Amino acid sequence: MLPHNLVARATGKTITLTPVTEDGLKAWLKKADKRTQAWVDAAHFDAAAGETLLLPGADGGIAAALLGIEGDSDLWSWSAAVDALPPGRYALSKGTNATLATTAALGWALGTYVFDRYTATPAPEAELVWPARADRRAVEGAASSIALTRDLINTPASDMGPVELAAAARKLAREFKARFNVIVGDDLLKKNYPMVHAVGRASDRAPRLIDFTWGKSSNPKVTLVGKGVCFDSGGLDLKPPAGMKLMKKDMGGAANVLGLARMIMMANLPVRLRVLVPAVENSVSSNAFRPLDVLTSRAGITVEIGNTDAEGRLVLADALYEASSEDPELVLDFATLTGAARVALGPELPVMFANDDSLAADLSKHGDAAGDPVWRLPLWKPYLRTLKSKVADLNNIGEMPQGGAITAALFMNEFVKDTVPWAHFDIMAWNTSTRPGRPVGGEAMAIRAAFGTIAARFGK
Helix, strand or coil, rough: CCCCCECCCCCCCCEEEEEEECCCCCHHHHHHCHEEEEHHHHCCCCCCCCCEEEECCCCCCEEEEEEECCCCCCCCHHHHHHCCCCCCEEEHHHHHCCCHCCCCHHHHHHHHCCCCCCCCCCCCCCEEECCCCHHHHHHHHHHHHHHHHHHHHHHHCCCCCCCHHHHHHHHHHHHCCEEEEEEEECHHHCCCCCCHHHHHCCCCCCCEEEEECCCCCCCCCCEEEECCEEEEECCCCCCCCHHCCCCCHHHHHHHHHHHHHHHHHHHCCCCCCEEEEEEEEEECCCCCCCCCCEEECCCCCCCCCCCCCCCHHHHHHHHHHHHHHCCCEEEEEEECCHHHHHHHHHHCCCCCEECCHHHHHCCCCCHHHHHHCCCECCCCCCHHHHHHHCCCCEEEECCCCCCCHHHHHHHCCCCCCCCCEEEEEEEHHHHHHHCCCCCCCECCCCCCHHHHHHHHHHHH
């Protein structure tokens, strides 16, 4: 899972790669020889982020290379270098600090990702020698976790249904000796997860609740909840073809949660981790749940179905109620939940809601520091009135067309204890266009922000 393009040692042909910022280029040039100064000037190299320049040697070969970066935490310029540089082995110039070294290694690793399950896909050939001061454990944890997340999302629903998603979670749990459990089919009714069952019962692939725990029971409890809708037809409120096309990614929340769980376990953070994933397929059949049905949730709250295509919040509600029942120190959920969030912030910036101001501030701070930004929207309580039903405690959609991301978050907030710090990430989990280190397809979003927050709050 770890990219092969990070290598152990330099060879006689290894090329020195020097990162420079636009502001630092002049200072670097003052120390360079006149021949190099003339070459850089002739090439019009100004050290823009991701820009590379090969420096020629006296023998006509490559003597060294320059890479423009925005700063020590600029991850994506290193990803850009993977494709921009010719095949060869590169090593960072001496004196690179630990932050820059770690950023370089992770950016390089992410730049080498390819999804090649179904067809041979050529990988970039440029190699980077592990920087001496890089935090190798952190790089391996983040790179392998993001690759896992992307692979799960990129896999089509034919090969990534509830059974396969549970198998991936089981494999992860076994790798780290976590205790794994799964509740399947009608057992969901016996164990009181009625909304998970209702959403998934129409598929011939039975719904299930994935549940695993890791870490010492005496450690602070951190619970992750991920939306695992492996394909969303919209149910009886059927999606149009354009809206259904990408619905293999509707389990992106679950994939991100499994990626984050992997990061936590690889780092051996001193937490008692619990992962809950309601895994379902929202299908159409004679026993599909219907508009205006009333479901009774695990919490005992009754929910009228205003739209069967608002199914993610239903399965999450049962899981969130179970998550908060243990009074953990932190609950985070990830979900590809609403188009309204994408309308508000576009596909690249995840929406974050939180019931705790300090938690929201920490997530924003660590997201910015990691180059994994999130943007907080309010849990605007007055909009809760739009979720009222005449026949049940709640409706699963708001009566007004605006503010859909907020009303969805407010719906789920009803199933979380006020005393439990909770944040909800409404994510795209998909790159709609290719950028350095972020190819079109499944994407990990906000998990490095979450990891940084968890490590800062509960780490040693």
